Amino acid sequence: MQKTAKAPPALKAPDEGVMDQQMSLNSETELEKSICLKCDATLYEPIGSMRVPCPACGELSRKFFREANEKVFFRDVMEMKGKHGGKGRPFFEAKTGDNFYFKEEKWNHLEQIVDRDNDLYIKIITDPETGEVIRNERKPLSEHQGHGSAKVNGN
Numbered sequence: 001m002q003k004t005a006k007a008p009p010a011l012k013a014p015d016e017g018v019m020d021q022q023m024s025l026n027s028e029t030e031l032e033k034s035i036c037l038k039c040d041a042t043l044y045e046p047i048g049s050m051r052v053p054c055p056a057c058g059e060l061s062r063k064f065f066r067e068a069n070e071k072v073f074f075r076d077v078m079e080m081k082g083k084h085g086g087k088g089r090p091f092f093e094a095k096t097g098d099n100f101y102f103k104e105e106k107w108n109h110l111e112q113i114v115d116r117d118n119d120l121y122i123k124i125i126t127d128p129e130t131g132e133v134i135r136n137e138r139k140p141l142s143e144h145q146g147h148g149s150a151k152v153n154g155n
């Protein structure tokens, strides 16, 4: 029987470390929408965390835009895009998910459709608790873009 050397103290699981891990686990991830500076990919990234390279091209820089200069958080967002022949600007974009509105301090459900073929812009915001429609916009896309809010161009 040989006496083994004492394990170095660093191998002991420090209680503090375990605490930190639990603290960083968030059931609700707050995401911020951004556009990759290089390849224009739409990304949803956790707010306040270290930025990771763009999954498409590896770029770290982003252009951020927020709707109407309001700080908006996104959650469970699904996005759909349709392109003619898989190339060029999408003719159809649909987005559905939850947005956090600071003005009202609550999560609302958002559905947004951009249909370039039919020059149509639809935005429906509903209260997920009551089902009440808070906002129902339906207008020509050309009119909506006249406000000059989110500027996205393909270089």
Ligand SMILES: [Zn+2]
Pocket: 036, 037, 038, 039, 040, 041, 054, 055, 056, 057, 058, 059
């Ligand atoms: Zn990119």
